[in-house]
Amino acid sequence: MGQPILEITKVGKSFNQVPALRDIDLTVERGEVHGVVGQNGAGKSTLMKILNGVYTRDSGQIRIDGKEVEYDTPLGARKHGISMVFQEFSLIPTLTIAQNVFLTREPRTSAGLLDDVSSERQTADILNELGVDLDPKALVQDLSVGSRQLAEIAKALSQQPRILILDEPTASLSAKETETLFTVIRRLKAMGISLIYISHHLQDLLRISDRVTVLRDGRRVLTRNIEDVQLHEVIEAMLGATLQAQQLAAGREIDRTGPPLLEVKELCAGRRVLDVSFAVWPGEVLGIAGLLGSGRTEVIRAVFGIDRVDRGEILVRGTRATIEDTDDAVALGMSLVPEDRRSQGLVLEHTVKDNLLLPIWKRLRTFGLIDDPKADVVAREYVRTLNVKTSGLNQVVTFLSGGNQQKVVVGKSLSTHPSILLLDEPTFGIDIRSKQEIMASVREFADAGNAVVFVDSELAQLAVICDRVLVLHRGRITGEFSRAEGHEISEGVLHRAIHGAGTNRRTAA
Numbered sequence: 001m002g003q004p005i006l007e008i009t010k011v012g013k014s015f016n017q018v019p020a021l022r023d024i025d026l027t028v029e030r031g032e033v034h035g036v037v038g039q040n041g042a043g044k045s046t047l048m049k050i051l052n053g054v055y056t057r058d059s060g061q062i063r064i065d066g067k068e069v070e071y072d073t074p075l076g077a078r079k080h081g082i083s084m085v086f087q088e089f090s091l092i093p094t095l096t097i098a099q100n101v102f103l104t105r106e107p108r109t110s111a112g113l114l115d116d117v118s119s120e121r122q123t124a125d126i127l128n129e130l131g132v133d134l135d136p137k138a139l140v141q142d143l144s145v146g147s148r149q150l151a152e153i154a155k156a157l158s159q160q161p162r163i164l165i166l167d168e169p170t171a172s173l174s175a176k177e178t179e180t181l182f183t184v185i186r187r188l189k190a191m192g193i194s195l196i197y198i199s200h201h202l203q204d205l206l207r208i209s210d211r212v213t214v215l216r217d218g219r220r221v222l223t224r225n226i227e228d229v230q231l232h233e234v235i236e237a238m239l240g241a242t243l244q245a246q247q248l249a250a251g252r253e254i255d256r257t258g259p260p261l262l263e264v265k266e267l268c269a270g271r272r273v274l275d276v277s278f279a280v281w282p283g284e285v286l287g288i289a290g291l292l293g294s295g296r297t298e299v300i301r302a303v304f305g306i307d308r309v310d311r312g313e314i315l316v317r318g319t320r321a322t323i324e325d326t327d328d329a330v331a332l333g334m335s336l337v338p339e340d341r342r343s344q345g346l347v348l349e350h351t352v353k354d355n356l357l358l359p360i361w362k363r364l365r366t367f368g369l370i371d372d373p374k375a376d377v378v379a380r381e382y383v384r385t386l387n388v389k390t391s392g393l394n395q396v397v398t399f400l401s402g403g404n405q406q407k408v409v410v411g412k413s414l415s416t417h418p419s420i421l422l423l424d425e426p427t428f429g430i431d432i433r434s435k436q437e438i439m440a441s442v443r444e445f446a447d448a449g450n451a452v453v454f455v456d457s458e459l460a461q462l463a464v465i466c467d468r469v470l471v472l473h474r475g476r477i478t479g480e481f482s483r484a485e486g487h488e489i490s491e492g493v494l495h496r497a498i499h500g501a502g503t504n505r506r507t508a509a
Helices: 044-052 075-081 097-101 116-130 145-159 175-190 204-209 232-239 296-303 326-331 341-345 353-362 372-385 404-414 432-447 458-465 490-501
Strands: 006-015 018-028 033-037 057-062 082-085 165-169 194-198 209-218 221-223 262-269 273-279 284-289 311-316 336-337 420-424 451-455 468-473 474-484
Touching: 006 044, 006 490, 018 033, 018 044, 018 057, 018 075, 018 474, 033 044, 033 221, 033 336, 044 082, 044 165, 075 082, 075 326, 097 145, 116 145, 145 165, 145 175, 145 194, 145 284, 145 341, 175 194, 175 404, 175 490, 204 232, 221 458, 232 432, 262 296, 262 336, 273 296, 273 311, 273 451, 273 474, 284 296, 284 432, 284 458, 296 451, 311 432, 326 336, 336 404, 341 404, 353 372, 353 404, 353 468, 372 404, 432 451, 432 458, 468 490, 474 490
Parallel strands: 033 194, 033 209, 082 165, 165 194, 284 451, 284 468, 336 420, 420 451
Antiparallel strands: 006 018, 006 057, 209 221, 262 273, 262 311, 468 474
16 A cells, blocks of 8 residues: 555553553554544543644654654644544634634735635635535534534644544534535545544444554554454454343333333424323333434423423323423432533532432431431442442542543432433443443343433444334424334334434334
């Protein structure tokens, strides 16, 4: 294939004498999409920050076009043709796309004034080259998440990189936006740009990458051409153990002779929830699938008392319930794991213990004072059962990995001893092992005779854990798949049902 554009040889990095990278070797070919995966703490971020000039390496070499390079700032990385698009957007919402693309590098007129016309023209040229229909004059705050991601890529391309690093580029995108992004990535390849693609969404990564490298515990443990590797091999390399492939929902019989734990009848809430009806029985995990904007999140927000219900009924254990706010929902035995753990599920500056016990402090009082020994016992039990990796109960949550933060959110929801658990994207943006552990905890919760409503954009996860799956399209249920009725619940079946929902309203149930 000729001289690789990027060669990383024996790169090492330690923090406080703790190795984060150990003799990493990696090559990236010209015009290649090279996927890099690994669990949280595997070393992906450290390696990418070294490439982007945020960190300096302790050992090893980096070669570009066969020549060893040295730099220790992002500006130095850009001078060598390396740019990075981070998972957290860096755009300023109140500025236009063009203003963001050339921020701190604005074209100027001969009089030294900002030349907005020039920046808009150059931005339009970049967007046209990408095949993206965006107005350079549009304010970023008015863009969809997918369009913001494309604007971030345009900003990176304005620096004329030869190597572009994409960090979790599809994390917040709908299926349609992901396809648009993949089209852009293929155009970048055709332009001769090499891409390093980091993602927890392994199916997406295997679709778009030419090769994949797996990091584990700071070491490179696998590099393989995509056509020569299977998904389970990638997962096993990430985990360092053989994957026990099993259907968590398979073989379970749900007793539907009694009243459902939760029943929703002709629920209407705003413009996103229109005549939605469903029921969930003890021991059942009910999945809700649909595209972004289909009303998935709005359904469980309405059930939990966050959004106002315009019409319809909610029944708990066969009795009509009045839910005007979240306190009413909690009193009825419901709990919610929200979509955004950092802004909705955690108090980031508080400790693991404080977050886990936040909903139940009143239960832990003795003579009006918090019984700290009792509180410690309860918190330790959730840390143990959910396998939260923490230095102790008093570790501040913001310093935990994403997967461990999410485990704390799940533990906080379970601490109220609910009988109905509502989950909105519970494994979003976390590593494979944490996903498996959280899903096993959810299945165990359901098997104890409780009910679960599981909203997720990862169809493979719904196929693994759910007893039934509803397909939602524009606020209405357009399909239902039930194992009890002998229906196949697989990623492919759900994908076809979701993308055919607008034209094919066939219901599998």
